[in-house]
Amino acid sequence: MTANPLADNDHFERDYMIVNALGVLDNPNAPRSSATAGQLVQTGEDITIDARTLAEAHASGLTAVNITLGYVMGDMDPYEHTLHDIAVWDTILRDNAADLVKVRTAADLHQARRDGRIGVIYGFQNAVALGDDVTRVDTFDRLGVRVIQLTYNQANALGDGSMEPRNRGLTPFGREVIQRLNDRHLMVDLSHSGERTCLEAARISRQPVSINHTGCRALTDLPRNKTDEELRLVASRGGFVGIYFMPFLDSSGHARAADVVEHIDHAVNLCGEDHVGIGTDGPVTAIDDLDAYRADLAEQVARRREAGVSATGEGDDVYPFVVDLRGVDQFHELIRLLEQRGYRSERIEKILGKNFADYAERVWSS
Template sequence: MTAAPDTPLIVNALGELHNPNAALDAASRLQQAGDELVVDARALDEARASGLTAVTITLGYVMGDQPPFRHTLDEISVWNGILHDHADRLLHVRTAADIHRARREGRIGVIYGFQNAVAVGEDLSRVRTFAELGVRVVQLTYNQANHIGDGSMAPGNRGLTPFGRQLVEELNDQRLMVDLSHSGERTCLEAAALSRQPVSINHTGCRALADLPRNKTDEELRLVASRGGFVGIYFMPFLTTDGHPTADDVVDHLVHAVNVCGEDHVGIGTDGPVTAIDDLDAYRAAIDEQVAERRRAGVGAAGERPGVVPFVVDLRGVDQFRRVITLLAARGWSSTRIAKIMGGNFLSYAARVWPTGSAPG
């Protein structure tokens, strides 16, 4: 099944491609690489039904006690197996052309991305290794500081380390996206100024609308866009200071980002799945426990607290992208601008950064 010709190409710059309900249902739980990850028929059917063309998934080390490099290689292997098992429905995206191919063939493009570059360690040659394995997005930091730079919750806001500057240069050499989501303000500004290739903030909000550290200032947004980069707006609780945003808040952040960056540099990076949570009460209890664990580990973000779920409640399920499109049209946006926001801008940005060619399978 290929996409309808009038459906805009939809690329989620950071999302999830699994069934989150399986982790709440012990009877259907699958264990892969020690983690709960269920890419089942429901997840794939609903991703397709949503109109999704491609999505950047998070794999590899983000936080915790696992050895970062080994854990990351293991998760790449897991996803390679998932793509092999569902080759008729999924396509590993290595180039911008592969996103077009996924749409043409009615498959979902899967982009391998990191949300923490700690797995590089002190060995820059690992960047080439990850590139050869098909990783295409490398986020420099998570919320905390690492040996590359300060994250959004690091109190010092110290920017890039000397090694971090070397890493940005190596990511440029390997034609990988430098993703500045979760970064501290100085880390973001310094990396965007240093990078020879355009950089991205694949999932964020606008701090001018909600003054929280996970959101980006107009200065950061403007600099990234001015150098040919990309900014993805998430469907996350950080869009409002009370932690309970609605779909209209998502649109407000998209409107503000376009006003700051221009309509050619903004898109979506939901930071969530297409498949909706079936039992919200059970999920809220699980999330409250996770929030407490993240706080104890020192990796939580301001705005995470009990009772706050990591998505926009009225933007769940297979209609989330269509609802955003409808709301943007109601704001007077043209179909051309909407198509850019929903996927065209990420595709253009990928073409500016990634190597050319096509995936073999």
């Protein structure tokens, strides 16, 4: 097992639990990586879990990460593709059992930390794989899925995504799915959802809901960010809000680490310090050659637009990450910036992972 050098870093004197509410385990520099190959759809078979991936994940201090698996977009059969992707990830975890472990309960998060392994949370970023059969929630539950995001940017059978201009809210099937997710104690993730979809879901859910990766629209008025009303409602019902390290945190698309801190601070002031965390939407291992990546970026953006899944704020010259808050030191740097902001260690501990773990306790263990 790769050693975790937390004690060697000044900012990790407290040995924080770090839970990324939406992230990636991958070496994006590997030839088959989606980021390197310019693929529109990422699957478990496009992921490279190599020695560098594991070493840098450990060195970053990461305790657990909610990964995206299964169907998000594309022309494959959503259900069959998702079942296959779950099987691929099960193999990845089995082959790397000394370093990685599947998370099914809140207790698993704490056990992973004690064992020095990285917890992997199975999550969807689109519920299309459910088709029109609500009982598939039960199937995915049995297979270890713990987070189901209702929509991606576009509309689906459950409701409208953030880029659907009609903003129609939940469908009857979407309401049925939420009730089934509640019955099975799975997280209802409202990232990427339209405003009405988010508000309606938060109101009808019997259990707290989450927005695992977002920004604050009061600071940057883009559809992928959430309004104060959405954020406040989710928090008021015991939910969780994760702030991403994404370009949508600044209207120019060139978000910086300081913007991440501003959005975290706004969310904390609005939602309270017990309901805010991080969902970076990116890997720990950084892309090494940004010039080469920039050459592929325009093609990737064009393909997303053609597929109808892009969001306002994406652009040919817009990296899908925060340039000065990436790589193995990203969490160390965030801690330093929050300390500069005057955040005490107890609040930082909550934001880095404790709040997500507590939210998981409320949902998965209820």
